[in-house]
Amino acid sequence: MTAADFVVVANRLPVDRVLDADGQESWRTSPGGLVAALEPMMQAAGGAWVGWAGQPDLELDPFTANDIRLIPIALSEQEIAEYYEGFANDTIWPLYHDVIAPPQYHREWWEAYVTVNRRFAEAAAAAVAENGTVWVHDYQLQLVPEMVRALRPDVTIGYFHHIPFPAHGLYAQMPWRDQVLRGLLGADVIGFQRAQDANYFLAAVRRRLKYDVKSSVVEVPGESSTHPALVKAFPISIDTAPYRELAASPRIQARAAEIRESLGNPKHILLGVDRLDYTKGIRHRIKAYSELLRQGRLHVEDVTLIQVASPSRERVDAYVTLRDEIELSVARINGDTDTMGHSAIRYLHQGFPRDEMVALYLAADVMLVTALRDGMNLVAKEYIATRADNRGALVLSEFTGAADELRQAILVNPHDIEGLKDAIMTAVEMPAGEQGKRMRALRKRVLENDVNAWSSSFLQALADARAARA
Numbered sequence: 098m099t100a101a102d103f104v105v106v107a108n109r110l111p112v113d114r115v116l117d118a119d120g121q122e123s124w125r126t127s128p129g130g131l132v133a134a135l136e137p138m139m140q141a142a143g144g145a146w147v148g149w150a151g152q153p154d155l156e157l158d159p160f161t162a163n164d165i166r167l168i169p170i171a172l173s174e175q176e177i178a179e180y181y182e183g184f185a186n187d188t189i190w191p192l193y194h195d196v197i198a199p200p201q202y203h204r205e206w207w208e209a210y211v212t213v214n215r216r217f218a219e220a221a222a223a224a225v226a227e228n229g230t231v232w233v234h235d236y237q238l239q240l241v242p243e244m245v246r247a248l249r250p251d252v253t254i255g256y257f258h259h260i261p262f263p264a265h266g267l268y269a270q271m272p273w274r275d276q277v278l279r280g281l282l283g284a285d286v287i288g289f290q291r292a293q294d295a296n297y298f299l300a301a302v303r304r305r306l307k308y309d310v311k312s313s314v315v316e317v318p319g320e321s322s323t324h325p326a327l328v329k330a331f332p333i334s335i336d337t338a339p340y341r342e343l344a345a346s347p348r349i350q351a352r353a354a355e356i357r358e359s360l361g362n363p364k365h366i367l368l369g370v371d372r373l374d375y376t377k378g379i380r381h382r383i384k385a386y387s388e389l390l391r392q393g394r395l396h397v398e399d400v401t402l403i404q405v406a407s408p409s410r411e412r413v414d415a416y417v418t419l420r421d422e423i424e425l426s427v428a429r430i431n432g433d434t435d436t437m438g439h440s441a442i443r444y445l446h447q448g449f450p451r452d453e454m455v456a457l458y459l460a461a462d463v464m465l466v467t468a469l470r471d472g473m474n475l476v477a478k479e480y481i482a483t484r485a486d487n488r489g490a491l492v493l494s495e496f497t498g499a500a501d502e503l504r505q506a507i508l509v510n511p512h513d514i515e516g517l518k519d520a521i522m523t524a525v526e527m528p529a530g531e532q533g534k535r536m537r538a539l540r541k542r543v544l545e546n547d548v549n550a551w552s553s554s555f556l557q558a559l560a561d562a563r564a565a566r567a
């Protein structure tokens with residue numbers, strides 16, 4: 098196997114395994130923006146991608162798909178329970194999202210996290226060429242940068258954190274807080290979504306490890322020498338082209354009209370699109386909406402809320418409970434307010450292909466993004482990318498990374514239910530002229546700072562780090 102100059106390490110591979118009716122296996126590029134952003138560069142650079150194929154005990158040899166070398170990492174049932182569902186998604190995820198759900202601290206989960214991170218690091222170290230680059234992604238793999246550096250000191254290492262990083266008062270809860278900081282500091286460049294995340298991380302490094310920090314650069318002591326680690330915000334975005342193209346297609350526009358029709362052509366369609374996750378503020382959104390109906394500020398004949406809640410992490414307790422709560426309240430609200438022809442909430446616990454998502458974005462007059470905490474929220478950016486006619490209104494939580502950039506959205510604190518109700522009414526009643534003014538500014542931002550701009554700026558920082566090493 099020839100070594101790769103550029104290696105991406107992420108919990109998931111960029112392809113999904115699909116089995117046809119005869120049990121024949123094939124691989125389909127997963128729709129995530131990360132793949133789209135990195136694909137051209139990976140193809141040019143002879144890149145490799147280390148990741149998990151999403152199923153237990155799948156021992157696969159490396160293979161090539163779309164000219165990218167894929168290096169699958171096998172996880173056992175128990176490792177999925179302890180590393181993925183446990184430490185990643187029941188310890189780190191809730192802790193880093195400001196303990197919206199209580200984080201669980203279990204020593205066995207931590208042990209599994211270390212073991213699995215080492216497996217990813219060893220695969221990356223074995224795949225990367227002399228003086229090559231390794232780019233590690235997200236909270237599942239925070240120990241990988243330090244592990245790769247120990248195995249391969251010649252390699253330049255980047256890490257990008259896709260979710261929030263918490264304030265020190267919360268971060269300090271974690272029993273393994275110092276080990277995780279040291280794990281991340283193995284990288285030459287550490288990227289966060291918001292300036293606030295980068296600042297919280299630097300504050301934790303100063304307070305816990307007492308390392309020297311000068312204007313966003315940490316001097317990280319090693320066995321024989323120190324290395325600089327640059328800590329900076331690189332707000333991620335989407336590949337806008339497929340969204341703009343689909344939105345312009347007559348087929349998708351007809352589908353959007355069909356969706357409106359099938360809901361009884363209400364005056365206003367509100368839309369929420371989320372993984373079914375307690376960070377997304379779905380309950381707060383539904384509560385505000387149901388009070389508007391109950392108080393007569395909205396009428397069920399005039400308005401429908403489409404809530405897409407795609408299934409996620411279904412074996413983690415907090416997600417099981419959340420699903421029950423949401424489905425109970427949706428059923429109650431519909432039961433109390435529906436007429437034969439109109440439904441208050443059309444709830445879909447399903448994932449949809451991108452075509453259908455764009456049709457939904459086109460059908461929606463108001464997009465509701467009410468996350469209690471969110472690293473970025475790309476749904477907000479997808480909605481904006483599809484609104485070529487500059488119509489539509491975006492209600493956006495201040496607690497998303499996107500709120501730093503999308504200042505012309507209707508910004509809300511989702512904990513303030515009265516404020517959220519007023520924001521929904523402002524969106525529903527906003528005159529076309531005002532919508533257009535805001536949407537033009539939002540589109541300018543999203544089309545300029547797309548995912549290519551994001552990956553270019555991160556890769557430039559890595560190239561600078563490599564030049565400085567030499």
Ligand code: G6P
Nearest residue numbers: 108109186235236259260409410
């Ligand atoms: C967030 C995380 C990703 C993760 C995705 C889906 O966006 O930042 O790292 O892949 O959620 O979650 P899942 O657990 O299904 O990979």
